[in-house]
Amino acid sequence: MSTDQLKIPKATAKRLPLYYRFLQNLYQSGKQRVSSAELSEAVKVDSATIRRDFSYFGALGKKGYGYNVQYLLxxxxxxxxxxxxxxxxxxxxxxxxxxxxxxxFTKNNNTKIVIGFDVNKEKIGSNIGEILIYSMDELEERLISENIQVVILTVPAVVAQQITDRLLKTNVKGILNFTPARLTVPSSISVHHIDLAVELQSFVYFIKHYSEEETDM
Ligand code: ATP
Structure with missing residues (x-):
């Protein structure tokens, strides 16, 4: 997100891609206006929250008129x-x-994996999903020359920290960590942890223990 823009609350910022995707669909289907109630129904965020979120951008919908889709987009x-x-x-x-x-991430046209790295000789030099895989020996050099700031980690957990330490010598500012390892990084680097096994386990626990009460409500 641009740094010269007003600081909006983190919770609002998190919802922006959700709004954006929905508005893109609306725009493509030729719709010119949308009410906060319609948006609310589609993105499952209550309309008071939507109105508050939009007020941060100075986008004030008129009563009975709604928001201009093209402007928002x-x-x-x-x-x-x-x-x-x-x-x-x-x-x-x-x-x-x-x-x-x-x-x-082809549907998300502003982010793209452009390069891959591995230690496995059979994978190095190959094209996977049209992306060229390089040796880990070239990690720092390639990341710097391509000015890469975001990295996805899908390595075994035991090597995650040592690879993270190497990233400190590059321009990387964000790590999307799919390994179960908890990473230690300086404050200049953000880590977003996605542990699919934990997600699944807690979801199963939730379904077993809470879902009935929820549907009874
Ligand atoms: P596969 O079946 O291809 O081994 P996997 O996801 O079950 O995949 P993992 O052991 O989790 O296997 O390893 C994920 C990938 O990380 C593998 O391609 C492996 O070669 C690679 N890898 C292992 N160690 C490193 C390392 N130090 N640096 C970079 N890549 C590594």
């Missing part, structure tokens, strides 16, 4: 830096890494 595009491609590197081209390379 161009605002979000700028705010989310949609016009600027964020290049991402993926380290560890195993099962999960390969899946992510094939997926490659």
């Amino acid at each position: 161009s605002f979000f595009r700028k705010t989310l830096d949609q016009d600027e491609l964020t290049k991402v590197a993926l380290i560890g081209v195993g099962n999960l890494g390969t899946a992510l390379l094939h997926y490659n």
Whole structure:
């Protein structure tokens, strides 16, 4: 997100991509206006929250008129830096890494994995999902020359920290950590941890213990 923009609350910022995706669909279907009630129904965020979120951008919908879809869309595009491609590197081209390379966030046109790294000789030099895989020996050099600021880690947990330490010598500012390892980083680097096993386990626990009460409510 652009730094010269007003600081909006983190919770609002998190919802922006959600709004953006929905507004894109609306725009493509030719809709010019949307009410906060319609938005609320589609993105499952209550309309008071939507109105508050939008007030941070100075986008004030008129009663009975709603918001102008095109205006909102161009605002979000700028705010989310949609016009600027964020290049991402993926380290560890195993099962999960390969899946992510094939997926490659094509629907999210502002982020793209552009390079992969691995230690496995059979993978180095190959193209996976049209992305070239390089040796870990070239990690720092390639990340710097491509000016990569975001890295996805899909390596075995035991090597996650040592790879993270190497990233400190590059321009990397964010790590999307898919390994179960808890990483230690300086404050200049943000880590977002996605542990699929933990997510699944807590979800199963939730379904077993809470879902009935929820549906009874
Ligand atoms: P696979 O079936 O291909 O081994 P996996 O996801 O089950 O995949 P993992 O052991 O989790 O296997 O390893 C993920 C990937 O990380 C593999 O491609 C492996 O070669 C790679 N890898 C292992 N150690 C390192 C390292 N130090 N640096 C970079 N990549 C590594």
